[in-house]
Amino acid sequence: MHATICDLIMDLVQNSIEANAEAIELILRETGNQIEFSIKDNGKGMSKEVQAKAIDPFYSDGEKHAHRRVGLGLPFLIQTAEATEGRAAIESKEGCGTRIHFCAEAAHVDLPPFGDFASAATLMMSQMNSGELRIVREASGKSYTLSRTELEETLGNLNETQNLMLIKTYIGSQEDNLRKAG
């Protein structure tokens, strides 16, 4: 299992990027005692057979590394859901894209800590080279939205160190505002 929820989300968004998605939407919501996220992409998707295999930790399509026999991204998602009596769902259509949904009780003793979202979101935003990554973040009745193309228009090359620092500060300020009471 990943050490934090943010690590788990980063891993799944990376799957979308590696599936050549041009549009990814991450919605991450903390409401009352629930934590919930969904990731929707228009990447290459998976056939029913590949979907069944993808949740097996000892399966990898072998395209990237011929000798690799493990693929732990989706198994970690399912493991986390099972350990926390939560729910994980994967819907995918070959050639169309994939949608992942996760939800669990925020206070469950086996739920990994949330993690540093500002840093995770900075990494996700700068990992995708083209296309749109939209992040909708909601907590305690407040919300904010991030858009990769908007950040790129504002700052230029998102991989430059200076810009990465600015994005992290920017997202950090949105997170602070979300956590502030009232």
Add this chain to the structure above:
Amino acid sequence: MAKLTLDDLRKLRDEKKQTMNQRDADNKSAEVIIGMGTCGIAAGAKGVFDAFLDELEKAGIQNVTIKQTGCMGLCFSEPTVEVACEDMPRVVYGNVDEKTARRIVREHLEGKSLVSDHIFDKPSTDIIKGDK
């Protein structure tokens, strides 16, 4: 901190650009690529990224871009970081924790000397050829 808007962000960028231009810049560019596959993330690559950002800012080093890649196939030596610095050999570092990331900034990017005890030796392509 007050909630920033995109306009604030644009202003901050312009301010940073100005201070950067005032410094005596060494114009050689460098690229740092962090492995962010499941294995990299699980081994703490996010903390390594934070350490790189922090140390680069402290050192005032410019012209560095930080990119990410998926699994490099070296899961056992994660976090792995590839550093390409002008006029220096391209190097893959293995088992890079936050402390090592800071050393890479100070010794490799700033001091132009390799962090030898973390270099991951890639096998020569002629040895692994035909083994796919």
